[in-house]
Amino acid sequence: MQKTILIVVLLLCYGARGQEIIILDEEDHQPLANVIVYNVDKSKTALSDFDGVCNLSQFDDNERITFRHIGYQLARATKENVVKKGMLYMVHNAEQLDEVIMSISKWEQQRKDIPQKIAVINAPSIAFAAPQTSADLLNNSGKVFVQKSQLGGGSPMIRGFATNRLLISIDGVRMNNAIFRSGNVQNIISLDPFTVRSTEVIFGPGSVIYGSDAIGGVMNFYTKKPQFSQRDSLYISGNANYRFAAANNENTLHVDFNLGKKKWAFLSSLSYNHFGDLRMGSNGPKSYLRDMYVVTKNGEDLIEQSKNAKIQHPTGYEQINLMQKIAYKPNNNWNVDLGLFYSETSDFARFDRLIRPSKDGEGLRSAEWYYGPQKWFMGNLQFYQNGIRKFYDGLKITAAYQNFKESRSDRGFQDITMYTTQENVDALSVNVDFENKRMGNFRLYYGSEFVYNNIGSQGSKLNLVENRILPSASRYPDGSTWQTLAGYISGELKAKPNFTLSSGLRYSHVWIDADFDNNFYAFPFQNADLSTGALTGSLGFSWFPKTDLQLTLNGSTGFRAPNIDDIGKIFDSEPGAVVVPNADLEPEYAYNIEMGIQKNFKNRTTFKGAAFYTYLVDALVRRDYQFNGEIEIDYNGEMSRVQAVQNAAMAYVYGFEFGADVFLTEKLSLVSNLTVTKGEEEEDDGSHSPGRHVAPIFGDIHMVWKNYKLKTDLFVNYNGRISHGDMAFSEKKKTYIYAQDANGNPYSPSWYTLNLRSQYQIAPSLKVMLHLENITDQRYRSYSSGIVAPGINLILGAGFAF
Template sequence: MNKILPILFFMVFQVLSAQQIKILDADTGDPISNVAIYNLDRSKTIISDIDGMADLSLFSPTERIMFKHLSYQIRRSSRSQIWKQNNRLYMLMKAEQLDEVVMSVSKWEQQKKDVPNKIEVVGAKEVRFTNPQTSADLLANTGKVFVQKSQLGGGSPMIRGFATNRLLISVDGVRMNNAIFRGGNLQNVISIDPFTIKNTEIIFGPGSVIYGSDAMGGVMNFYTQNPQLATTDSLEISGEAAYRFSSANMENTVHADINLAKKKWGFLTSATYNNFGDLVMGKHGPQSYLRNYYVESRGEEDYKVLNENPRKQLPTGYDQINLMQKVLFSPNNNWSYNLGLHYSETTDYSRYDRLIRPNSQNNGLRSAEWFYGPQKWLLGNLQAKQRGRGIFYDGLKITAAYQFFEESRNDRGFNDAIRYTTQEKVDAISTNIDFENKRIGNLRLYYGGEYVYNKIGSIGSELNIITNETSESATRYPDGSTWQTLAGYMNAEYKAKPNFTLLSGLRYSHVWIDAIFDKTFYPFPFDDANLNNGALTGSVGFSWFPKTDLQITLNGSTGFRAPNINDVGKIFDSEPGAVVVPNPDLEPEYAYNIELGAHKNFNDKLMLRGAAYYTYLVDALVRREFQFGGQSQIDYKGELSQVLAIQNAAKAYVYGLEVGLEAFLANNFSIVSNLTLTEGLEEEEDGSDSPGRHVAPAFGDFHLIWKNQRLKADVFLNYNGRISYDNLAASERSKEYIYAVDHEGNPYSPSWHTLNFRSQYAFTQELKASMSVENITGQRYRPYSSGVVAAGTNLVLGLGYSF
């Protein structure tokens, strides 16, 4: 009898546990609550709980059971089938979700359908499927953001004719933009590890009400993974390991993360290592893109060497490491404390576009060396969050962050003994306090304040590679200069009717700059730059559903960018035949934007989206001819150069149209397509105009997607339009070496298209493999304004295991 009782108990336990199932998201593995579970005649109905658990004892083992949720595709199964799958049922998210939640517009969760701004959301499952090399490629894969690359270790987004320091990047709510973000192309976005991203939200158009200076053309918010807490009292361990290979640059990437969870504590550790080789371009395209020669240094001499494989872009390879540590403490349902530590570092990597510049005689190469030193980024971010009714708020976030940036530039002319180096370090401290208030009827208020402080360290040196002697030289920026801003904002969401929502906001920002110029190397006609500027920005818009399947949005907003240290204090930065000098007499530039959007749903079979916008920029900070000490040309590093400086010297306007569609032809088959058209001009003070530098060509994509529970496959076309010589910005016309040549001998940017294939297969819910073939036809193309030529035919393999 003593032996029989345990056996009976075990059998009863097995029967009961077989009736308990867990319902999970097929892509993320997260539990799904509030799933309606019923039989065919709806005589039996239950609902899954907050942990996705449901008891199926009400149903017979072979009875057909329906699983339905507003956000997921309907599943049909039975108790016996689910038992064979370890009592787990996976559901696929619907492609179109009108109740999708976004955080970027107010820093708090809002229904996307209530927001008048155009926002693109890229979730972790989409990142895993597209399997990007860098976060710049993640943005490009959306088909809605144009990305420029001066070198393989780069990626400078362009949104609606704006780029670089006119776009804002944030990580977990902390602005990455610092006081030396430049108007030229930036590569800071590659410091963000795609493996750690939970979701990315891209705001199209000004976002200055919430994000302040720089958020003129758009905002890119990267939200990284947070630690998971345990559902039981025991320690729960989970994690992931992944590998990626791409043939075009012989990439090898390894990633691992582990999550340790208790009920109140969570620890998430992540590490990624990338090894990128030299990039190989395609076979079919302009001959001028080939890398026929490169420079090789032998002893004290530089030699122009024939490249055995002209399609290999020498040198472009580099390595990178990304580390992340998150700690979450949640003592109760109202409070949580989240500490995030991010670190990224690259090896040296060449600025490829500078290495292919011909010399003035056009019979050789101008530079023997031009490379960036290691790009380093450290972010420490502590956030305290409270939920629950307070006297003045229903939600509170306090965020304190410290960031450290380090970068350097190193260049040496062909057969020049001197290597010039400038190194910059930025210490950035920021504090944000954000409130949410839901208590005033249909009115929701969001308000808060921000303080940001940047301090710049800048040194310059010259190394004689023959004698190995080092001496001091001019810095790139005034050493010890500071940039700081203090701001307050308020955003309001008013649901006038169930189908009509108003959103408006106001922000005041004040910016201070303090920089002292060292006259050791250059006789500056001024001693310092002390700027003290204020800016008031606002937005107002509505989201209206005249019918349940039609949405109309209208939004008007202003954005601004205060001059930073790069604008007022850049000391003698050279480009071919020109030199940029400081200008302490600058004021903020402002953008005024209006946007009309529409979204039409045809019986959940076809979704059409469109947005038209117009942006007007005044007091634009642009690079123009200048005088230094009364001279328009000066001798710089042995070359007579035109003097340029950043000035409030232009107006500009950009307008465009963005359209997209999703068509669901069957349960497993869909079509997705996007097209972006942008036009823009800069107006000079004399009334003349010229094409905008960061106005991308027409670009888009077209996808044929098939998927079931295990396999997802995507055959797609990427394409870019042509920019003729007449429509090429004046600053780009001087870069003949990166462009093709038309029949009149003028540089231009050709149109191009690529055919691609992407797939992902789930052997089990834990083990997934991916395979992609990019640029199948081997096109040789260079995206507009890019220095590096894009990859040729590229096989990408990935393998991931989660536990």
């Protein structure tokens, strides 16, 4: 009798287990928790657990059931069919208005309540595009323009602003430091794209939350989190990836490993990249070819003709990225997260400086010009508390330390002296952020921030004949400091179910202390002691006059306080010009207004549009200057025109951004983006010149087909032309990076590329990819870039999850 009962129990258990299915995201095959399952009259319901597992035993075999999850299309099937497969894949909605956004307030907000334009790039999209660097990650979105001076770089442009007028944030910590320059920066490549789980790009000023530098936009990178175990047993998972790209012989290896208990979780990540010299395309301007370069033989510089002029030598480099995350959850009200990041590159050439012609136009100006190893370390400790308290419901305390190391070395052709500057920046920051959501339909966010930067800078010159190193002028005042203290408050009021009002204020104060070394230059001042502040604000609304129509309007201000790069830098900005310090600077200030519209047609087609206008006053720009009454001084052995950063201009930028997401069938969709930007800045004589960082018209059109195993994307990228008359004055001088029009003047030609990406899921744990980029082998150079883009490029990759 007991044996019979045992058999019956086992059969019942087996039968119940046979009623279970797993529900997965159709793009990344990750389990979906909290999927609601119900029958026609909703008399029976079920819910998927953390692992995406859902028990359907209460439903009849022929009963038609519905699967619902926020942000996904409804899925319907009979129980019998879905149980046979054992799994169900759910597809994202055309536009996820219920998507949660972190960037605007540093707390979770629904996207539909936010008046600013935000682009979200999620982990599946990043994995499918397989970017080489985080700069390429942004470029692949089709919404951010990226300039490249060399292969080891990438400088985003957003709404006519770039470099130190854009802010980069990683897990809530600002990466911008006191030596971020107005010229192109490559710090963004320090972040490993394999570790990014989501990127949120704010278009327009974000100074209320992020302070100085957030004039044109904010790029927030959120890295992957350690996963806790939902059971008593140890949870183990991980990923291994390999990627090869033919255009620069890239070889990339990545591995990450997760260990999770109920209260502790650990995530370790390692990536290694090897990039060779980049090959350009075959069809385009001949002036882009790398037909000669400098070699040094027996201590003598010689011009050598290139055997293959499409190979851009030298551009290759190596990089390693490490990440360690530790998470501790003592109870439901507290979380403690520690993130450790380290990135290091090899030396890499600044390619645009190596192709500058000599004064006679017959040779090359530089024999060597390279950045030393770019090193970045960040330790980020965050405490998070939730639960009802007297003045808040959520508290975040973020303390971070970063260290940046970089150097520059350059030597003129047949010059026996190599000039080197080395920089070391220590950056400390503390953020305290509060959330209060207990006041009915009003949510309040407030907090404070303190940032401190200490800059170390050394200069030297190496005599190659005597092999002797002597001190030289440093790039920045050694031992200088930059610090800011700020407080902010912002609120979100849901005045009606279809109308949300948002506003905020922030006051930031900035201090600079820099002592100048007169051993090499007779500065007309001994130090720069700056103390300045700025008040910024925002006001906007999101309105749904109909459930499928959204209108937004937002006004905001932004500012950028002078940093050490503005006040204390000495460097050669261009052939025959040198930038010198200027201690008399004030913050630049931006006023911005933007309007947006979004229309959803039956949850299958979404059209989006935004128009913006930004006015910048007291703009910090490089202009001709006098140093001790002289308009020219000797710099590294050459008489050079004196320039300095000054509050000498105003500028304005305006434009339009369009997007469309169309689900043609359940498997076929169309995605398109278009950005049009125009802008001008004031020159010394009162005339106006096109803005230097105003990108050409750019956009893309994607045709995407996918099922639960295969995803393919056939797409076109395109950039418009910038004629000679529409180029910034400073760009016209860079004749060596531009094509020539019929009149022999430099200009930036239009271009397009045809591309194909594909990814196949061989098994739930194994996927492979094959991409073919620039199929027609176009030879093109993105606007203001020193390096020519890749020609036809075969990319192969594989990923294994365990």
